[in-house]
Amino acid sequence: MSKEEKKVNRRDFLFTASYTVGAVGVGAVIWPMIDQMNPDKAQQALATTEVDISNIDPGKSITVLWRGKPVFLKRRTPEEIAEARAVNMDDLPDPQKDEERVKEGKDEWLVMLGVCTHLGCVPLKDKGDFNGWFCPCHGSHYDVSGRIRKGPAPTNMEIPKFEFVDNNTIKIG
Amino acid sequence: MSEHEYTPKSKAGKWFNDRLPLLTLGAHLTDYPTPKNLNYWWTFGGILTFCLITQIVTGIVLAMHYVAHADLAFASVEHIMRDVNYGWLIRYIHSNGASMFFLAVYIHIFRSLFYGSYKSPREVIWIIGLMIYLLMMAAAFMGYVLPWGQMSFWGATVITNLFSAIPLVGDSITTWLWGAYSVDNPTLNRFFSLHYLIPFLILGLVVLHIWALHVPGNNNPVGIDIKKPSKDTVPFHPYITIKDAFALLVFMIIFAGFVFFTPNVLGHSDNYIPANPLVTPAHIVPEWYLLPFYAILRSVPDKLGGVILMFSAIFILFVLPWLDTSKVRSAVFRPIYRQFFWILVIDVLMLGYVGAMPAEGIYLVLARVGTIYYFLHFIVVMPVVGYLEKTDPIPMSISEPVLTGGTEPSLARKVNDKV
Numbered sequence: 313m314s315k316e317e318k319k320v321n322r323r324d325f326l327f328t329a330s331y332t333v334g335a336v337g338v339g340a341v342i343w344p345m346i347d348q349m350n351p352d353k354a355q356q357a358l359a360t361t362e363v364d365i366s367n368i369d370p371g372k373s374i375t376v377l378w379r380g381k382p383v384f385l386k387r388r389t390p391e392e393i394a395e396a397r398a399v400n401m402d403d404l405p406d407p408q409k410d411e412e413r414v415k416e417g418k419d420e421w422l423v424m425l426g427v428c429t430h431l432g433c434v435p436l437k438d439k440g441d442f443n444g445w446f447c448p449c450h451g452s453h454y455d456v457s458g459r460i461r462k463g464p465a466p467t468n469m470e471i472p473k474f475e476f477v478d479n480n481t482i483k484i485g
Numbered sequence: 486m487s488e489h490e491y492t493p494k495s496k497a498g499k500w501f502n503d504r505l506p507l508l509t510l511g512a513h514l515t516d517y518p519t520p521k522n523l524n525y526w527w528t529f530g531g532i533l534t535f536c537l538i539t540q541i542v543t544g545i546v547l548a549m550h551y552v553a554h555a556d557l558a559f560a561s562v563e564h565i566m567r568d569v570n571y572g573w574l575i576r577y578i579h580s581n582g583a584s585m586f587f588l589a590v591y592i593h594i595f596r597s598l599f600y601g602s603y604k605s606p607r608e609v610i611w612i613i614g615l616m617i618y619l620l621m622m623a624a625a626f627m628g629y630v631l632p633w634g635q636m637s638f639w640g641a642t643v644i645t646n647l648f649s650a651i652p653l654v655g656d657s658i659t660t661w662l663w664g665a666y667s668v669d670n671p672t673l674n675r676f677f678s679l680h681y682l683i684p685f686l687i688l689g690l691v692v693l694h695i696w697a698l699h700v701p702g703n704n705n706p707v708g709i710d711i712k713k714p715s716k717d718t719v720p721f722h723p724y725i726t727i728k729d730a731f732a733l734l735v736f737m738i739i740f741a742g743f744v745f746f747t748p749n750v751l752g753h754s755d756n757y758i759p760a761n762p763l764v765t766p767a768h769i770v771p772e773w774y775l776l777p778f779y780a781i782l783r784s785v786p787d788k789l790g791g792v793i794l795m796f797s798a799i800f801i802l803f804v805l806p807w808l809d810t811s812k813v814r815s816a817v818f819r820p821i822y823r824q825f826f827w828i829l830v831i832d833v834l835m836l837g838y839v840g841a842m843p844a845e846g847i848y849l850v851l852a853r854v855g856t857i858y859y860f861l862h863f864i865v866v867m868p869v870v871g872y873l874e875k876t877d878p879i880p881m882s883i884s885e886p887v888l889t890g891g892t893e894p895s896l897a898r899k900v901n902d903k904v
Contacts, residue, residue: 348550349549
């Protein structure tokens with residue numbers, strides 16, 4: 313298009329229109345081929361899990377499966393809560409208060425995705441230098457609030473969306 | 486083929502092309518001199534390539550969700566239909582795609598029969614094409630087994646039992662095919678494996694098919710040899726590509742019509758009943774594209790005879806280039822053969838129809854008449870008509886009938902001239 317006065321003619325219009333319709337058509341065919349790899353309805357149906365927590369004693373924890381991943385439910389003792397809240401924010405690679413990681417009034421319940429934020433292994437409980445979890449894969453140490461303290465993991469262990477259905481039941485997801 | 490040397494313009498292109506001449510290949514495919522009178526019957530090669538790619542892509546996707554196990558296969562297909570994102574669309578494209586593939590291949594084969602494309606020097610193209618066709622039938626049959634419905638199971642049982650007709654070793658071969666003492670989980674597993682393999686074998690044969698085509702170049706509606714490149718040819722791109730693209734679009738509209746409006750019309754409702762080894766459906770029919778051969782099988786009141794005749798119906802096509810004695814390729818200039826050609830078309834359609842009907846009464850009679858004509862056509866009609874027929878005058882070139890407004894006898898070649 314070196315000449316300024318070259319007019320847009322019928323043929324240019326037809327080319328552009330054809331390519332546009334063609335591109336929309338190709339896109340409409342490619343999208344289902346891509347979207348079919350996303351979680352299907354059977355997977356989406358597993359999106360929530362209800363857990364009975366009446367049998368968990370203070371200081372103990374259980375692990376449940378949610379969306380194919382482990383979720384740690386820990387009933388913390390008052391000493392452990394106090395320990396978690398005494399930590400100086402400057403000592404945390406990913407600063408976050410313990411209060412932000414639990415539901416208000418249910419401070420003893422830590423509900424946390426049991427997946428190391430480094431490369432996805434499951435950390436071991438009651439291990440590591442901070443009285444919390446330790447990931448054996450690449451040596452990440454988490455504290456009693458599940459926050460990263462030492463090692464290659466970039467962030468604290470994730471808190472999933474959850475709610476208390478009643479005093480004895482938690483619904484995750 | 487144009488033999489001019491292609492040199493890439495860019496330095497990087499030249500460097501790469503010296504090491505792997507892909508750009509030369511690309512230039513060859515673009516410039517490839519094509520007869521300028523190719524009609525729409527010649528667009529089915531491109532359409533078939535599209536069909537193959539569609540089947541491979543949708544098939545790979547379906548394999549991500551399908552489970553090849555006798556207890557789970559049926560449920561996994563329903564899972565694809567109900568749960569997987571766009572699973573219904575992908576499966577319907579794949580199942581109707583098989584039918585569209587055969588529709589296109591039958592038109593392609595009959596085009597070759599009408600215009601004599603199988604004749605010298607294109608016998609190898611023809612034979613490779615038939616090998617593709619055989620593999621297509623194997624792939625389609627095994628694919629139909631995978632949903633593990635009633636038609637899947639009993640279709641597999643009937644077809645594998647064909648091999649039990651072989652004297653002495655028949656039963657051993659059938660058991661070997663099954664990997665069990667009936668069609669069972671091992672059969673399903675191996676069919677899935679082979680169903681995944683065959684399309685890639687077809688893809689390889691398609692490359693050979695096109696390679697073999699590019700040696701003599703395309704046949705054309707008047708069936709004469711032409712100089713390439715010359716006034717009788719046009720470059721493949723853009724002249725043929727745009728014509729192929731238009732035909733493909735029309736084909737895709739019909740394809741989409743099936744997928745979106747009547748996705749199950751070509752299938753059989755019994756295949757939505759899970760496979761049951763204890764109950765055979767009242768009326769077993771193969772998919773429509775296998776019906777003519779099914780009719781031939783059932784027309785013979787003898788197990789081994791029926792099987793032999795059915796396989797012969799396909800294998801006789803391999804020697805077709807040597808059964809046809811006519812020196813003229815295109816049926817346009819063969820007034821007698823042309824009529825027999827249409828009789829063959831009607832014969833095959835009729836065999837397809839009676840193949841879908843119960844094997845009794847008038848249908849059995851029609852199947853026998855149809856079968857006899859089918860073989861007579863190839864064994865008697867083709868050699869004899871080719872020998873006795875007085876053909877019409879053949880034009881000297883493709884341009885000539887266009888420029889002179891018809892086939893002037895004075896300008897035409899005599900049949901005995903070298904064509």
